[in-house]
Amino acid sequence: MNRSRLSLWRWLQYGPWLAQLVIVRRCNLRCGYCSEFDQTSAPVPFADLAARLRKLRALRTWAVCLTGGEPTLHPQLPRIIAQMRELGFRRRQMITNAYRLTRASIEVFNRAGLTDLQISIDGVHANDTTKKTLVPLRPKLELLARYAKFQVVMSSVVGCAPPAEVEEVIDFAQAHGFTPRILLVHDAKGRLKLSAAELTAFRRVKQRIGRRASEAGDYREQLIATGAAPFKCRAGARYLYVDEFGRVNRCAQTRGIWSKDLLSYTLNDLKTQFHTVKHCHATCTIGCARTASATDRWRVQRMAPAAHGGPPA
Ligand SMILES: C[S@@+](CC[C@H](N)C(=O)[O-])C[C@H]1O[C@@H](n2cnc3c(N)ncnc32)[C@H](O)[C@@H]1O
Ligand code: SF4
Ligand code: SF4
Numbered sequence: 001m002n003r004s005r006l007s008l009w010r011w012l013q014y015g016p017w018l019a020q021l022v023i024v025r026r027c028n029l030r031c032g033y034c035s036e037f038d039q040t041s042a043p044v045p046f047a048d049l050a051a052r053l054r055k056l057r058a059l060r061t062w063a064v065c066l067t068g069g070e071p072t073l074h075p076q077l078p079r080i081i082a083q084m085r086e087l088g089f090r091r092r093q094m095i096t097n098a099y100r101l102t103r104a105s106i107e108v109f110n111r112a113g114l115t116d117l118q119i120s121i122d123g124v125h126a127n128d129t130t131k132k133t134l135v136p137l138r139p140k141l142e143l144l145a146r147y148a149k150f151q152v153v154m155s156s157v158v159g160c161a162p163p164a165e166v167e168e169v170i171d172f173a174q175a176h177g178f179t180p181r182i183l184l185v186h187d188a189k190g191r192l193k194l195s196a197a198e199l200t201a202f203r204r205v206k207q208r209i210g211r212r213a214s215e216a217g218d219y220r221e222q223l224i225a226t227g228a229a230p231f232k233c234r235a236g237a238r239y240l241y242v243d244e245f246g247r248v249n250r251c252a253q254t255r256g257i258w259s260k261d262l263l264s265y266t267l268n269d270l271k272t273q274f275h276t277v278k279h280c281h282a283t284c285t286i287g288c289a290r291t292a293s294a295t296d297r298w299r300v301q302r303m304a305p306a307a308h309g310g311p312p313a
Contacts, residue, residue: 004058006267011060014270017292019056019240021254023049023079023080025295029097031121031122034131035158035265036069036252042246043074053080053087055263057142059270060151061240063091065118069244072100078112081155085113096286097132097205101140103147108150117144118153118181121169123161130160145176154178156205159194163201170205184220186285189253192223228282232293232301236273239292250278252288272285275310277301 006015023044027037056064067179071077071094073081084092093116094109109117110210121137122130134141137229144152149229154173156166166182173180192201222229235241235250240262242248247259250273260269274296 004009006060006270008060010267010270014237014267014274016056016061016240016270017238017295018065018288019061019242020065020067020288021049021052021056021242022068022244023074023077023082023245025068025145026073027068027070027097028073028099029070029122029131031132031160033157033185041069041244043076044246046079047078048246049080050083052242052262053089055081055265056240056242057087057089059265061089063093063118064089065091065093070100072096072105078108081109081112081114089216095120096300097220098137098140098144101143103143106143106147110147114150116151116153117148118155119144120155120157120183121173122166123163123165123167127161131155133161133165134172135205141172141176141178143223145178152284153181153183154303156181157183158202158205159184159198163197164206166201166205167208170208181226182206182209183287184285186253189280191280191283192285194224220285224282229284230282231290232297232299233278233281233284233289234293234296235278235286236275236276236309237270237290238274238296251289253286254278254280260308277302 006013025040025041030037030039052274066080071145072243074080081092092114094114098119102225107208120132121134122132124134125253126133126136154169158166170180184194186192219229221229240248241251242262243255243259246262246266248262248303249255249259
């Protein structure tokens with residue numbers, strides 16, 4: 001399948017809705033809650049990324065989201081986005097901490113064909129855990145509001161700044177025409193990690209955003225209330241996390257448990273991962289994986305053999 005394309009029927013059955021592609025693991029920040037960056041890695045060479053993008057297209061992937069580390073550290077970022085457009089991905093997305101944005105880079109992203117940008121603003125004032133806050137980043141956000149032709153989602157990780165600050169961030173997002181989104185801070189395994197005050201703040205912010213604040217059947221309310229929100233995780237099929245080495249992982253939080261080289265990914269891999277019960281599903285807070293899995297909630301899943309990264313026997 002390296003060259004031949006997944007058929008439309010097979011894609012509807014098992015194919016990827018969203019792939020997150022790590023283009024550089026290095027980051028210019030070191031957020032206290034993050035386990036997804038280093039300070040030394042070189043950018044992934046363009047030729048390798050182009051081959052990965054071609055393969056994702058052959059799998060008929062609907063949306064590709066560039067991530068890291070910090071993707072704006074990649075010196076060939078405009079070329080990567082342009083390549084995504086040339087290959088025909090419907091959604092061409094990026095997640096960034098916004099620190100390196102300038103008017104010129106925003107205009108380059110417009111021309112290259114970026115469709116969606118997610119920025120993470122966790123509070124108002126920089127603190128020991130996060131510098132992704134309104135005060136230092138306000139000028140960058142004003143530039144985005146003025147010049148971006150792509151959709152901007154402003155996400156806030158609740159649990160990294162005083163709870164009242166998150167409400168101010170949401171107000172700012174709405175006043176500037178950005179789409180607000182709330183994320184809950186998770187530990188390195190993707191499990192919820194919030195105090196009672198932070199949970200109260202989460203509910204208040206959700207009310208403020210309204211109906212759009214609910215994600216994947218509002219699993220977060222269930223997680224908060226009972227400590228578990230089981231679901232059929234289709235990571236490895238509907239959602240792919242492609243690391244800097246070009247290996248498909250189920251998500252950033254399960255790196256090292258199971259992975260396979262993207263370039264040799266087959267329909268059989270999609271099927272196996274689609275049907276594999278993930279041992280971590282009940283406490284998972286990975287919103288993109290939950291959203292990408294939601295359409296198949298009625299379809300069966302079975303326990304995987306250990307070779308595919310199922311739970312230990
Ligand atoms: C790993 S970052 C990469 C992109 C970019 N550096 C940024 O911060 O937006 C991708 C997203 O994961 C979120 N994230 C990282 N660690 C997290 C955690 N422990 N809990 C919740 N969200 C987290 C970040 O806030 C960001 O929205
Ligand atoms: S900016 Fe993003 S990648 Fe960098 S440390 Fe913070 S959350 Fe992690
Ligand atoms: S349930 Fe799926 S997305 Fe969530 S942590 Fe496990 S493998 Fe990752």
